[in-house]
Amino acid sequence: xxxxxxxxxxxxxxxxxxxxxxxxxxxxxxxxxxxxxxxxxxxxxxxxxxxxxxxxxxxxxxxxxxxxxxxxxxxxxxxxxxxxxxxxxxxxxxxxxxxxxxxxxxxxxxxxxxxxxxxxxxxxxxxxxxxxxxxxxxxxxxxxxxxxxxxxxxxxxxxxxxxxxxxxxxxxxxxxxxxxxxxxxxxxxxxxxxxxxxxxxxxx
Amino acid sequence: xxxxxxxxxxxxxxxxxxxxxxxxxxxxxxxxxxxxxxxxxxxxxxxxxxxxxxxxxxxxxxxxxxxxxxxxxxxxxxxxxxxxxxxxxxxxxxxxxxxxxxxxxxxxxxxxxxxxxxxxxxxxxxxxxxxxxxxxxxxxxxxxxxxxxxxxxxxxxxxxxxxxxxxxxxxxxxxxxxxxxxxxxxxxxxxxxxxxxxxxxxxxxxxxxxxxxxxxxxxxxxxxxxxxxxxxxxxxxxxxxxxxxxxxxxxxxxxxxxxxxxxxxxxxxxxxxxxxxxxxxxxxxxxxxxxxxxxx
Amino acid sequence: xxxxxxxxxxxxxxxxxxxxxxxxxxxxxxxxxxxxxxxxxxxxxxxxxxxxxxxxxxxxxxxxxxxxxxxxxxxxxxxxxxxxxxxxxxxxxxxxxxxxxxxxxxxxxxxxxxxxxxxxxxxxxxxxxxxxxxxxxxxxxxxxxxxxxxxxxxxxxxxxxxxxxxxxxxxxxxxxxxxxxxxxxxxxxxxxxxxxxxxxxxxxxxxxxxxxxxxxxxxxxxxxxxxxxxxxxxxxxxxxxxxxxxxxxxxxxxxxxxxxxxxxxxxxxxxxxxxxxxxxxxxxxxxxxxxxxxxxxxxxxxxxxxxxxxxxxxxxxxxxxxxxxxxxxxxxxxxxxxxxxxxxxxxxxxxxxxxxxxxxxxxxxxxxxxxxxxxxxxxxxxxxxxxx
Numbered sequence: 001x002x003x004x005x006x007x008x009x010x011x012x013x014x015x016x017x018x019x020x021x022x023x024x025x026x027x028x029x030x031x032x033x034x035x036x037x038x039x040x041x042x043x044x045x046x047x048x049x050x051x052x053x054x055x056x057x058x059x060x061x062x063x064x065x066x067x068x069x070x071x072x073x074x075x076x077x078x079x080x081x082x083x084x085x086x087x088x089x090x091x092x093x094x095x096x097x098x099x100x101x102x103x104x105x106x107x108x109x110x111x112x113x114x115x116x117x118x119x120x121x122x123x124x125x126x127x128x129x130x131x132x133x134x135x136x137x138x139x140x141x142x143x144x145x146x147x148x149x150x151x152x153x154x155x156x157x158x159x160x161x162x163x164x165x166x167x168x169x170x171x172x173x174x175x176x177x178x179x180x181x182x183x184x185x186x187x188x189x190x191x192x193x194x195x196x197x198x199x200x201x202x203x204x
Numbered sequence: 205x206x207x208x209x210x211x212x213x214x215x216x217x218x219x220x221x222x223x224x225x226x227x228x229x230x231x232x233x234x235x236x237x238x239x240x241x242x243x244x245x246x247x248x249x250x251x252x253x254x255x256x257x258x259x260x261x262x263x264x265x266x267x268x269x270x271x272x273x274x275x276x277x278x279x280x281x282x283x284x285x286x287x288x289x290x291x292x293x294x295x296x297x298x299x300x301x302x303x304x305x306x307x308x309x310x311x312x313x314x315x316x317x318x319x320x321x322x323x324x325x326x327x328x329x330x331x332x333x334x335x336x337x338x339x340x341x342x343x344x345x346x347x348x349x350x351x352x353x354x355x356x357x358x359x360x361x362x363x364x365x366x367x368x369x370x371x372x373x374x375x376x377x378x379x380x381x382x383x384x385x386x387x388x389x390x391x392x393x394x395x396x397x398x399x400x401x402x403x404x405x406x407x408x409x410x411x412x413x414x415x416x417x418x419x420x421x422x423x424x425x426x427x428x429x430x431x432x433x434x435x436x437x438x439x440x441x442x443x444x445x446x447x448x449x450x451x452x453x454x455x456x457x458x459x460x461x462x463x464x465x466x467x468x469x470x471x472x473x474x475x476x477x478x479x480x481x482x483x484x485x486x487x488x489x490x491x492x493x494x495x496x497x498x499x500x
Numbered sequence: 501x502x503x504x505x506x507x508x509x510x511x512x513x514x515x516x517x518x519x520x521x522x523x524x525x526x527x528x529x530x531x532x533x534x535x536x537x538x539x540x541x542x543x544x545x546x547x548x549x550x551x552x553x554x555x556x557x558x559x560x561x562x563x564x565x566x567x568x569x570x571x572x573x574x575x576x577x578x579x580x581x582x583x584x585x586x587x588x589x590x591x592x593x594x595x596x597x598x599x600x601x602x603x604x605x606x607x608x609x610x611x612x613x614x615x616x617x618x619x620x621x622x623x624x625x626x627x628x629x630x631x632x633x634x635x636x637x638x639x640x641x642x643x644x645x646x647x648x649x650x651x652x653x654x655x656x657x658x659x660x661x662x663x664x665x666x667x668x669x670x671x672x673x674x675x676x677x678x679x680x681x682x683x684x685x686x687x688x689x690x691x692x693x694x695x696x697x698x699x700x701x702x703x704x705x706x707x708x709x710x711x712x713x714x715x716x717x718x719x720x721x722x723x724x725x726x727x728x729x730x731x732x733x734x735x736x737x738x739x740x741x742x743x744x745x746x747x748x749x750x751x752x753x754x755x756x757x758x759x760x761x762x763x764x765x766x767x768x769x770x771x772x773x774x775x776x777x778x779x780x781x782x783x784x785x786x787x788x789x790x791x792x793x794x795x796x797x798x799x800x801x802x803x804x805x806x807x808x809x810x811x812x813x814x815x816x817x818x819x820x821x822x823x824x825x826x827x828x829x830x831x832x833x834x835x836x837x838x839x840x841x842x843x844x845x846x847x848x849x850x851x852x853x854x855x856x857x858x859x860x861x862x863x864x865x866x867x868x869x870x871x872x873x874x875x876x877x878x879x880x881x882x883x884x885x886x887x888x
Binding site: 018019020022023024026027029030031033034035062063064065067068102122123124125126127129131148149150151152177178182195196197 | 214215216220221223224225227228229230231232234235236237239241242264265266267268324348349351352353384386387404406408421422423424425426427
């Protein structure tokens with residue numbers, strides 16, 4: 001067996017049917033973005049190397065390719081198998097500076113880097129910003145209240161783990177609108193988005 | 205002898221790479237309502253100006269389970285609508301419909317269906333000129349700056365000039381709107397009659413401009429306000445008569461010339477709406493009752 | 501009772517059948533072969549490849565046949581295919597200095613190292629229709645007979661059937677040795693932009709502009725280039741050199757660690773030499789306008805070089821006075837596939853918007869009449885604007 005096929009044999013598989021699977025994942029992501037704070041089911045039939053979760057891997061395979069740049073948090077960047085998996089299946093360019101990344105993959109939600117470290121967009125091109133894809137372990141109905149485009153009325157949401165100052169971070173991000181980062185949280189079986197357009201407050 | 209290479213196409217025509225690029229633009233567009241996201245529009249197998257933007261957006265979101273409806277001028281059977289529907293039938297094998305309620309994805313040119321859209325539906329607009337300021341300022345470098353500064357004085361001046369000249373605003377279609385209190389957006393050349401349908405709409409609205417390489421969006425339940433003035437509030441077209449075929453009031457009507465002696469009638473622009481109403485027994489002044497039903 | 505017209509699907513199918521029939525023409529006349537188009541309408545094939553941005557003579561010939569000879573329709577067909585093709589990588593930059601030259605002329609010097617090579621050109625032909633082509637007469641074999649012009653005389657020794665073997669030096673490089681002409685921009689090693697993968701944004705750098713012009717409509721560039729000659733951004737151009745011939749295309753294979761030749765393509769390159777007055781920082785010297793096109797198309801390569809030079813006004817501290825200098829104007833309107841689509845989309849139904857305008861004009865007229873003046877308005881209102 002050659003080196004290349006050996007490496008491929010040890011590599012976790014990507015989408016079984018790329019056209020169909022990535023479309024399904026994208027639609028979940030699109031609706032999640034269109035309905036901020038509301039978890040959307042995502043069935044990720046992937047077994048990526050830890051700490052990359054199946055849902056985070058599904059999002060990565062859906063949005064990343066050789067035309068994109070991606071930043072990995074230390075938990076992911078430290079795992080050679082994760083780096084190999086992403087390189088092989090997406091060909092995305094790994095960058096070490098968060099502000100150079102179109103996407104950031106973060107396995108450890110509690111160690112979310114400051115949003116200001118990522119690209120915020122430019123006044124003429126607010127889309128030139130980083131989208132953060134963050135793994136969490138579960139979603140809850142509180143303690144946050146989110147409102148904004150996409151929602152007929154405020155909805156409650158929460159996720160663990162998240163940093164303690166999450167509300168303040170999101171408020172600062174909203175203050176930059178139309179600049180700022182967009183956030184997608186991925187828990188087992190579901191994803192939830194917090195685009196820059198939302199206002200989030202914490203219930204007393 | 206010339207041997208031609210075999211030519212094969214992916215599901216929904218576009219290659220996966222292109223779909224990802226369009227999908228990334230769609231996500232940004234939803235996150236920044238009303239902002240025009242540049243995207244690397246591809247050549248499509250139909251001409252620019254004939255819906256390539258809408259077709260690319262539809263191709264990027266469409267899945268095997270979707271039910272697609274395509275309308276042009278509100279009608280499912282205008283030639284361009286037929287051609288685009290046929291394109292997706294052939295390349296994606298998706299189910300198609302003419303019924304607004306049954307569709308999960310509706311691609312449109314120049315109209316919003318009369319039947320209220322619902323959550324989970326996606327309305328994809330074909331857009332010729334996405335920049336609402338384009339006819340006031342032709343330079344992209346300038347209009348980008350104006351959007352960046354949210355400086356829409358130019359647009360208000362233009363609308364106000366209408367008022368001083370005609371006594372009211374003389375823009376009847378592609379009437380500019382403010383989305384979520386920030387970006388001024390061109391709703392594509394829908395008649396301003398349809399503008400109120402964009403506001404607080406439960407469906408996701410995506411706009412694709414292929415030649416101009418822009419994608420923008422209105423998330424569901426987003427505030428969409430047609431620009432106006434306190435002393436000259438926005439108002440929509442009103443028709444004096446109901447639809448001649450189904451008797452519908454408060455819908456957008458097409459004028460149909462019947463002869464060369466000035467004979468004309470007004471009928472629903474939305475053909476599905478009109479047919480559904482007639483199937484339900486509604487009859488207009490010139491309409492025939494459906495088979496098996498008497499005049500109500 | 502009124503019955504709405506239906507049957508769009510059938511009408512379209514019938515139109516397509518009619519088109520196929522019309523394309524074929526009189527069935528008594530033998531069907532034209534792709535090879536015949538490729539070999540005998542080679543300049544049409546070249547144009548379709550150049551503006552279609554796809555170098556494939558057979559596919560371009562097929563596109564021309566399918567398009568009934570309409571160049572823009574054929575370009576469109578090729579582009580629509582191109583966009584779906586998988587990409588394996590980018591080739592190394594081609595080196596036109598190593599071109600196997602079939603034609604090469606300079607207007608700036610009487611004789612040049614390597615000689616003037618006229619090659620297959622319409623120049624100096626008398627534009628008299630040749631009835632012998634109506635029959636299947638064999639063309640005369642090229643002989644080393646010189647034409648009458650001074651240029652041709654200088655090239656006499658070379659203007660033979662035999663093509664030169666050693667690659668001739670670029671004429672503009674000879675000027676460069678004396679510092680009389682600005683140097684070619686250095687290769688920064690940066691990945692060049694790809695307009696087919698990233699949207700056009702302004703301000704556009706020269707590499708983006710050149711890429712756009714290389715795909716741009718020949719007629720549009722010709723008119724713009726012509727306008728610079730007539731004083732709309734005059735640049736005092738001289739043809740430093742036009743060369744046409746075959747160059748090697750190579751792909752650097754990561755796995756192998758060296759470049760693999762993929763084959764040869766024919767290119768036309770034009771180096772335009774333009775006068776430049778100099779500025780506070782730069783002494784007077786000549787500047788360059790550059791054109792490069794797939795296949796043989798001097799008209800396009802020269803027009804491109806003129807427009808390229810005009811677009812460099814800012815970098816060279818010149819004044820912007822003319823359309824050919826306006827990058828947003830030029831680059832936004834150069835693509836004939838975009839242009840033809842949008843112009844022709846006016847054929848699509850627009851009756852919904854027209855209805856809105858009808859309603860408005862009626863209302864305005866009623867208001868006008870109510871103001872006591874029953875004369876119809878002379879001045880058209882904005883309602884008369886075309887619907888996008």
